[in-house]
Amino acid sequence: MFDEIKKRYLEMFESEKLPYVKCNKCGYVFYYPRDYCPKCGSKDLAVLESKGVGKVFSYTKFVNKDGKEVIYGIVELNEGFRMYTNFLDEVDIGDEVVVKYTIKDGRKIPIFSKNKPKKE
Amino acid sequence: MIVGFASSIYKKYEGSTFQLLAETVSKAMEMANMELKQIDGLFYTYLPGTIEGKASLHFPSFQIPTFLGIKPRIIDSVDYGGPSALTMVYRAEKLISAGEIENALCIVGGKASFLRENRVTVDSVDRFFGNVSLTPFDEFYRIYEDINPVTDYALVAKRHSKLFGTTDEQRALLAVMQRKNAMGNNKALYRTPLTVKDVLSSRVVSDPLRLLEIVYPVDGFHVFVVSKHHSKSDLRPIKIEFYNEAHWNEMPTELQDIVYTPAIESSKGAKINGVDAFELYDSFTITVMLQIEDIGLVEKGRAGKFVEDNDLTYQGNVPINTGGGSLNVGQPAYMSGGVILEEALLQLNNMAYNHQVKGANRILVNGIGGWNRGHSVTMVLRGE
Structure with a gap:
């Protein structure tokens, strides 16, 4: 079950969808995949797609080994769950951010930015 | 014993x-x-x-x-x-x-x-050796660029400032008072006088945390x-008056907020009135501030003001990290528990010479650690 949820997450990343888990019993939402609800223990869970919009919960800036400034932090999605991420641009706590996708080790991963996607 | x-x-x-x-x-x-x-x-x-x-x-x-x-x-x-x-x-x-x-x-x-x-820490050892896991969720957690544990504590410090108005100067002042304690400790690596300005002008490693707010791994x-047998030792008999541990298994993102530590839970029941000194785990300045709040010296969010209003040196009204803590002794193998426990024992045995708290008889030691602050142990030691 854990493996299935993980696989579903990775597939959703590839199609640029941000997954999260919702407990059908108590309604708790969480990001890091488990096959039980960490609040109530229920195994009745649903993998859902987040709208990918949230607010910066906290952030920090550092300079990496290559001399590049990196922004790392936690985002709280509007659905109510939080996840660690990098931010693509300067942010402050409380700023609205949206999910984007970047390639890491040959696969797509979610990352956040203040810039809204351009309407096509 | x-x-x-x-x-x-x-x-x-x-x-x-x-x-x-x-x-x-x-x-x-x-x-x-x-x-x-x-x-x-x-x-x-x-x-x-x-x-x-x-x-x-x-x-x-x-x-x-x-x-x-x-x-x-x-x-x-x-x-x-x-x-x-x-x-x-x-x-x-x-x-x-x-x-x-x-x-x-x-x-x-x-x-x-x-x-x-090799420019890694224990919390990023996977990036050096490979084939090491940090969490069961590494495919979703270890895909971002960080310099943990510094970045993780920086997130806490940043949020603490945002929520409660804690300033860089207040954290720096804590480092300065710990250095004052270290100046009399011949075990300390860092013993030269330090000012708030020195701390604030040291390199920002992961904002807001600066170099002089972070332990040096040694x-x-x-x-x-x-x-069981005490007779042959010259040490004073010391009793563990209080002991409690707390383990939080949540990813920090799933906590109510990241500004709380399990010290809230492990310190429950410890009597802090009449404690002569506090040895609080000091991986970073912010770690000490969190424990000052979580063990109940002051309410949540007020540690910055507490640092300003109290003298935390070994001669002060609330002695904290009386030997300068790990920030000045160094952090052996990425763990400061030995440093704070040894300092408590030195104090209780009147062996702390130039940083001795006069008449120290009850000391509270609090350790925080494991992965991302998930574990806390509170101990009160008392001389018999």
């Missing part, structure tokens, strides 16, 4: 990690006035990359006793990093009072220089000898 203790700390120890351990063990045994053949209980903790630069040790439970030449009847490891030293001493006491063992050796430390020189061990 703790009948002996010792530490050996070097910025870089050139010899083998086992040799450094053996050196520390003999000093502790000497203080205990005991021989190794009397040891029948062994407690240890171990972090990846800190012994002989190996990613992992296969069965430390064999390697440590075989190198030291001891034949314990009971071997136990405690593996939640920083606070492990406190737990080892407590469990040794429990097994002694249960009649299972008579003399226990508790070991914490290793060499940090190998990982340090090589070293702490060894504590716990025994």
Whole structure:
């Protein structure tokens, strides 16, 4: 079950969808995949797609080994769950951010930015 | 009863990690006035990359006793990093009072220089050795660029400032007061005077945390000898008046907020009135601030003001980290538990010379650690 949820997450990343888990019993939402609800223990869970919009919960800036400034932090999605991420641009706590996708080790991963996607 | 203790700390120890351990063990045994053949209980903790630069040790439970030449009847490891030293001493006491063992050796430390020189820490050891997991969710968690644990604590410091108005100056002031304590401690690596301006002008490692707010990982061990028999030791009998541990299994993102630590839970029931000194785990300045709040010295969010309003030096009204803490002694093998416990024992035995709290009789020691602040141990030690 854990493996299935993980696989579903990775597939959703590839199609640029941000997954999260919702407990059908108590309604708790969480990001890091488990096959039980960490609040109530229920195994009745649903993998859902987040709208990918949230607010910066906290952030920090550092300079990496290559001399590049990196922004790392936690985002709280509007659905109510939080996840660690990098931010693509300067942010402050409380700023609205949206999910984007970047390639890491040959696969797509979610990352956040203040810039809204351009309407096509 | 703790009948002996010792530490050996070097910025870089050139010899083998086992040799450094053996050196520390003999000093502790000497203080205990005991021989190794009397040891029948062994407690240890171990972090990846800190012994002989190996990613992992296969069965430390064999390697440590075989190198030291001891034949314990009971071997136990405690593996939640920083606070492990406190737990080892407590469990040794429990097994002694249960009649299972008579003399226990508790070991914490290793060499940090190998990982340090390879520009990683224990919390990012996976980026150096590969094939090491940090969480069961690494495919979703370890895909971002960070410099944990510094970035993780930086997120906490940043949010603490946002929520409560804590300033960089307040955290710097804490570092300055700890340095004042270190100036009289011959075990401290850093003993030159420090000002708030010095701290604020040191390099920002991960904002808002600056270099002088972050422990320096060093090589070293702490060894504590716990025994049923006290008669041969010159140390004062010391009682564990209070002990409690708390373990939070949440990813920090799933906590109510990241500005809380499990010290809230582990310190429940500890009487802080009449405590003569507090030895609080100081991996970072913010770590101490969080514990000042979470053990109940002041309400949540007020640690910055508390630091401004109180004298935290060994001669002050609320002595905290009386030997300068790990920020000044260094952090052996990425764990500060031994540093704070040893300082408490020095204080209680009136052995702290130029940083002695006058008449110290009750000391609260709080360890925070393991992965991302998930574990806290609170201990109150009292002289008999």
